[in-house]
Amino acid sequence: MKGKDIRILATEVRKDIIQMTLQAGVNGGHIGGALSSVDILAVLYGAVMNVSAEYPDDTLRDRFILSKGHIALAHYAVLAECGFIARDDMLTFEKSGGEFPTHEEMNIRKGIEISGGSLGYGMSIGVGCALAAKRSDAEYRTYVLLGDGECNEGSIWEAAMAASKYNLDNLTVIVDVNGQQLDGYSADVMPIYDIVQVFQGFGFHVVEIDGNDIAQLEGAFAVRCLGKPIAIVAHTIKGKGIPEIEGKTGWHHASINQEQYESFVKQLEEAK
Amino acid sequence: MIEYIPENILRWTRLGMRKSFGGMMEDIVRDYEDIVILAADVASSAGLSRFQSIFPHKFYNIGIAEQNMVGIAAGLAKEGNNVFITSFAPFVALRAYEAVRVLVGYMDLNVKIVALASGLSLGSQGNTHYCLNDLAIMRTIPGMLILSPADCIEAAKCLEFLAGYKGPAYLRLTGIDGTPGVYKGDYCFEPKKNALLREGTDVIILGTGSILNECVRTSRALKQDGISAAVVDVHTVKPLDTDFLNQICRKYQLVVTVEEHSVLGGLGGAVAEYMATAGKHPHLLSIGIQDVFPKTGDYSYVLQQTGLSALQIKERIKQRLETD
Numbered sequence: 096m097k098g099k100d101i102r103i104l105a106t107e108v109r110k111d112i113i114q115m116t117l118q119a120g121v122n123g124g125h126i127g128g129a130l131s132s133v134d135i136l137a138v139l140y141g142a143v144m145n146v147s148a149e150y151p152d153d154t155l156r157d158r159f160i161l162s163k164g165h166i167a168l169a170h171y172a173v174l175a176e177c178g179f180i181a182r183d184d185m186l187t188f189e190k191s192g193g194e195f196p197t198h199e200e201m202n203i204r205k206g207i208e209i210s211g212g213s214l215g216y217g218m219s220i221g222v223g224c225a226l227a228a229k230r231s232d233a234e235y236r237t238y239v240l241l242g243d244g245e246c247n248e249g250s251i252w253e254a255a256m257a258a259s260k261y262n263l264d265n266l267t268v269i270v271d272v273n274g275q276q277l278d279g280y281s282a283d284v285m286p287i288y289d290i291v292q293v294f295q296g297f298g299f300h301v302v303e304i305d306g307n308d309i310a311q312l313e314g315a316f317a318v319r320c321l322g323k324p325i326a327i328v329a330h331t332i333k334g335k336g337i338p339e340i341e342g343k344t345g346w347h348h349a350s351i352n353q354e355q356y357e358s359f360v361k362q363l364e365e366a367k
Numbered sequence: 368m369i370e371y372i373p374e375n376i377l378r379w380t381r382l383g384m385r386k387s388f389g390g391m392m393e394d395i396v397r398d399y400e401d402i403v404i405l406a407a408d409v410a411s412s413a414g415l416s417r418f419q420s421i422f423p424h425k426f427y428n429i430g431i432a433e434q435n436m437v438g439i440a441a442g443l444a445k446e447g448n449n450v451f452i453t454s455f456a457p458f459v460a461l462r463a464y465e466a467v468r469v470l471v472g473y474m475d476l477n478v479k480i481v482a483l484a485s486g487l488s489l490g491s492q493g494n495t496h497y498c499l500n501d502l503a504i505m506r507t508i509p510g511m512l513i514l515s516p517a518d519c520i521e522a523a524k525c526l527e528f529l530a531g532y533k534g535p536a537y538l539r540l541t542g543i544d545g546t547p548g549v550y551k552g553d554y555c556f557e558p559k560k561n562a563l564l565r566e567g568t569d570v571i572i573l574g575t576g577s578i579l580n581e582c583v584r585t586s587r588a589l590k591q592d593g594i595s596a597a598v599v600d601v602h603t604v605k606p607l608d609t610d611f612l613n614q615i616c617r618k619y620q621l622v623v624t625v626e627e628h629s630v631l632g633g634l635g636g637a638v639a640e641y642m643a644t645a646g647k648h649p650h651l652l653s654i655g656i657q658d659v660f661p662k663t664g665d666y667s668y669v670l671q672q673t674g675l676s677a678l679q680i681k682e683r684i685k686q687r688l689e690t691d
């Protein structure tokens with residue numbers, strides 16, 4: 096995957112996301128949070144992680160755990176762009192009886208490590224994967240993508256304690272801080288007083304960046320800290336890439352029509 | 368390998384299933400390199416303190432965080448480890464239920480849940496510590512194997528079996544220290560097959576867990592009253608041994624289920640669901656905890672309160688036989 100132009104990859108993934116949302120019809124898609132995470136995913140798959148579509152079950156592959164499971168469509172898109180999933184299959188998103196529902200089903204051959212959708216569990220699983228690597232001296236790294244709304248779940252903090260206790264310096268947790276959740280702004284629904292300090296308090300080495308900035312993401316993913324897990328607090332914009340919906344509420348989950356689709360593609364092209 | 372010698376059996380019975388767990392795993396782990404055990408701040412309660420010092424690299428104390436324990440277990444199992452997790456039954460089965468459903472059941476991972484002191488075992492500690500609906504909810508997870516041993520010997524048999532088993536499983540430990548066993552020594556344990564403990568011709572009692580000790584006493588008492596009651600150890604609650612229900616139970620006029628569990632959804636529920644929908648069947652009597660939070664007290668007190676002592680079970684069966 097490495098060597099692919101990350102910006103081009105990110106734009107393609109964004110186009111895929113709106114195409115999948117259009118194809119899904121009334122089922123719609125979690126478009127807002129998918130778009131905020133695209134740059135994180137593009138950098139991980141395009142430049143950082145040791146994963147290969149040819150050997151998807153290689154025991155030494157880096158593990159990517161999508162904890163904010165509702166943005167599976169963004170993950171399917173990046174997996175399709177990187178050859179894990181056939182494009183036609185990707186477009187079966189949310190089709191009855193298909194392999195690619197709203198929330199992922201574990202499918203290692205397709206690059207999907209866990210069954211997601213119930214928030215708050217990915218970090219515990221990631222701790223298990225990272226612990227397993229330590230036990231067997233395996234050199235893979237585990238990446239977990241959380242949402243900031245998801246951090247309302249207490250199990251995240253149970254996992255944070257454990258990551259620190261077991262000195263999991265082979266674990267990187269990325270929090271996509273897009274500032275919104277289902278019911279609106281996180282500041283109104285349930286704010287976290289200071290997410291950087293909270294992760295530091297749990298013993299993480301914290302890197303705070305603009306999560307829609309490719310260069311800052313590349314820098315953050317290179318950070319290592321002996322004996323400590325890494326938390327990347329990535330400030331992003333919900334709906335990033337499509338100015339019409341950027342930062343607006345109401346796009347957590349939505350359906351779009353053909354006209355909107357065309358307008359969104361145009362906005363993406365112009366923003367490139 | 369576990370040795371079923373009198374010295375061990377005596378020690379287990381004195382400790383009860385819960386505190387024997389750790390010692391049994393010390394023997395088992397020598398034959399299974401890939402086993403790791405996770406506990407939620409219950410190492411000493413589960414008899415795991417020595418295990419932890421002998422095998423520090425095979426034991427993780429996750430703290431009082433059952434959901435996280437299930438998640439970490441899933442991650443470890445996903446990467447090829449043979450994972451056992453443990454806590455008191457209500458905390459691992461009820462509090463962490465959704466984690467178990469999704470991360471162990473749905474993801475079909477090799478995690479064995481050892482639920483300590485289920486049923487009414489924790490007596491005076493009260494209803495927060497009783498677990499009277501774990502069978503009911505665990506049964507509804509597709510693919511979940513549910514074992515519920517009658518005594519310490521059978522608990523050891525179940526653990527040995529689970530060490531070599533790959534997939535989601537729930538082991539329900541019941542009884543207290545000193546609860547007499549129903550098995551006297553080594554025997555041939557067949558998972559998923561009901562085991563006949565006592566022969567009988569009038570009534571058949573299907574029991575699960577340590578309450579089988581009361582069931583055997585019930586059968587003896589019934590015999591004195593001229594009623595011949597078979598007693599069967601249903602150590603595997605899921606999958607239910609339906610061949611046994613079809614071929615054996617149908618020969619009796621009354622099938623009684625006895626469990627230290629709510630009458631809703633446990634063994635009685637499972638048997639009734641099956642029998643009621645599989646054609647003509649004998650009369651059914653489900654004995655367990657009625658739909659109440661029992662008054663708390665010593666274990667024997669609560670058994671009495673809930674009608675689960677041998678003589679109370681006997682009376683229920685006699686009454687039923689008279690009215691049928």
